[in-house]
Amino acid sequence: MSGPLDFQVTFDCADPEGLGEFWCAVLGYEREKPPDFDTWEEQLVAWRVPEELWNSRNAIVDPEGRRPRIFFQQVPEGKVAKNRLHLDVRAAPGKTGDERMAALKEEAERLVGLGATQLRVVDPAPDNGEAGWIVMQDPEGNEFCLD
Structure with a gap:
């Protein structure tokens, strides 16, 4: 092809x-x-x-x-382990530092209201390129990141 x-x-x-x-x-x-x-x-x-x-x-x-x-x-079985593949939802493109994390936290709150679960916040740091992100789960437990 x-x-x-x-x-x-x-x-x-x-x-x-x-x-x-x-x-x-x-x-x-x-x-x-x-x-x-x-x-x-x-x-x-x-x-x-x-x-x-x-x-x-x-x-x-x-x-x-x-x-x-x-x-x-x-499918008949439930999710039993961490995803090997996940979506990164680009909720703060072009934003950095505090502005980026504020946008990500605002979006996380909206998604929790829709049924998502917030698992953890990864703050900007030198070892992650000062990016920071939020790890979430959808209503059936599939992990995704707000990036």
């Missing part, structure tokens, strides 16, 4: 719709529209998907089409 490949980010989770709503609020994304109908309920009925499977998958997209699609798939 020639040219760059596209990709999506996939989360294994218990509640694809709920986790998708959380990440829509974090990233300014929206739920992907159904291909043939106005609502997902109509689409799933047309596809003859059993109602107990309606929350088994969900996809959210950047309304501007610039950032990757995020897909959520239901």
Whole structure:
């Protein structure tokens, strides 16, 4: 294949719709529209998907089409260990020092209100390039950083 490949980010989770709503609020994304109908309920009925499977998958997209699609798939097991891959949510681009940390802390408060958990604050220091960040978890325990 020639040219760059596209990709999506996939989360294994218990509640694809709920986790998708959380990440829509974090990233300014929206739920992907159904291909043939106005609502997902109509689409799933047309596809003859059993109602107990309606929350088994969900996809959210950047309304501007610039950032990757995020897909959520239901799995039976819960999260048991630290993520090997995580998202860095760029909440303070171009800011440094106290201004950066104030912006990150403000965003952390907003996300806690949406159901996230703040795990720890890493203050700016010489060994991290004076950057600083905040480690968070989404409502299902997936780690991400406010950067």
